[in-house]
Amino acid sequence: MTSFCPESDAVNCAVALERLDCVWIDPVPDEPLDADLSAAMEHVRQCSACWTTFEKRRECDARLAMIMQTILVPVGLREQLLARTAEMSVDLNINTDAILKTGNDLPVNGKPLVEKLGHREGTYEAALLRRRAWTITTAAAMLVFAASGSWLWHAMQGRPTSVQTLCELTPLTAEGLPIVQDLSQLPALPQSWPRIKGLKIIGVPCWFQPPGSKTAASWIPFELRQPKSKPIHGVLLTMLRENVLDPPSELMVQSALLKYAHRAGKPLSVAGWSEQGVVYLCFVNDEPAAIERLMKLTMPTAA
Amino acid sequence: MESPELQQRVAELIGQHYELLYRVSFRLTGSTADAEDLTQQTFLTAHQKLHQLRELESAKSWLLAILRHHFFRNRSRAARQSVPLDSLPEPSDSIDEPTVFDSEELQLALNELPEEFRFPLVLYYFHELSYQEIATQLDIPLGTVMSRLSRGKQHLRRRLIAEETTIQALIITPTSSLTR
Helix, strand or coil: CHHHCCCCCCCCHHHHHHHHCCCCCCCCCCCCCCHHHHHHHHHHHHCHHHHHHHHHHHHHHHHHHHHHHCCCCCCCHHHHHHHHHHHHHHHCCCCCCCCCCCCCCCCECCECHHHHHHHHCCCHHHHHHHHHHHHHHHHHHHHHHHHHHHHHHHCCCCCCECHHHHHHHCCCCCCCCCECCCHHHCCCCCCCHHHCCCEEECCCCEEECCCCCCCCEEEEEEEECCCCCCCEEEEEEEEEHHHECCCCCECCHHHHEEEEEEECCEEEEEEEEEECCEEEEEEECCCHHHHHHHHHHHCCCCC | CCHHHHHHHHHHHHHHHHHHHHHHHHHHHCCHHHHHHHHHHHHHHHHHCHHHCCCHHHHHHHHHHHHHHHHHHHHHHCCCCCCCHHHCCCCCCCCCCCCCCCHHHHHHHHHCCCHHHHHHHHHHHCCCCCHHHHHHHHCCCHHHHHHHHHHHHHHHHHHCCCCCCCHHHHHCCCCHHHHC
């Protein structure tokens, strides 16, 4: 590999690649790098073997990040956390001042925090029993969700939905939507998305069925964070092209913006396009400039 | 801070961050029950220490610091099943082929890593902290973080290469279920 490298280069291939392994970086960095990273980047640009490895690692990293973050959060966890902290607010007065100050096994009034909480509820076994009951309840709830999600999917044959209906009725929060239990049922993400730096799925994919329609769409919350740019939060709706009455055309940044309106007092921009038989609608609670930035990154040649 | 106000702030923190904390916890611990426990421990401690949180903007890294503390404390009690540091490969200059793999395979590969490697790696892939911030939080030199990230990533690449998965459908091709 080193035979590809300029002889004057002080950074060898392994060191350069190791340094760049620590940062999410574009081929053309959009922010100043420190001296070591700049030298590593310069080396990789001039070394064809390193560049090939670097590119493949970036692609692998994007996939790893996507899969790493795709985890279903248990139903009811939020409520459980709220309940436990509310219980603490009432009468528990544990001194945890030592916590975070040392890395040792920290006592709380002479006992570990979890043990102390166990005592407060009677016995540790009682706490365990309660958690098991909660787990069983959660599992039952998950089964109900799974059944409803499956029912939705099998019941959704036929009647195409208009883009306008989807634009107007797609919710921006997951409240009340059935969770996608089997991720393999989801359609493909836009081809370029796994390679877009800073773009990730931030919640649990759900199914959305527009009222009056028998067609369900997958509902995927996402977030785009890039240096020096305002974060973009939104929802990607995907649906088979044949199930959409008036599917949008292939992706063109200029024509992708379908709608700009206000919902609940906030600006809402919607962009849409078709890609390999799937219709994508992108909802962003922001001005059109934000979604245009995302569309430029989504263009097949951009990522 | 009065109790209702305190509870309100804690509720806001939970609402904003519980999903992230659970997901990070899951990847760190590898089990649903342990992830729930770790998330709960984190918020219970946050509840007790809320007066230390000066700026709401720093809440996420503050919570991650609490989570890290509990994670390492819990793990120090448990029998370690991870591989020794020395057995991790040195970064290789070989070209890694793009591959596909699923969430469970990824978790198995993560579980094999020592905690000291797993924590920065998970935060890195969640895009939550830069390697400089990870170094600050772990109180270790930048070079150590870089080395751990590089070796941890190398381990994942080697373990996960060229395996078929269901996530392939999510990333690469439309699935047949859509054509039903």
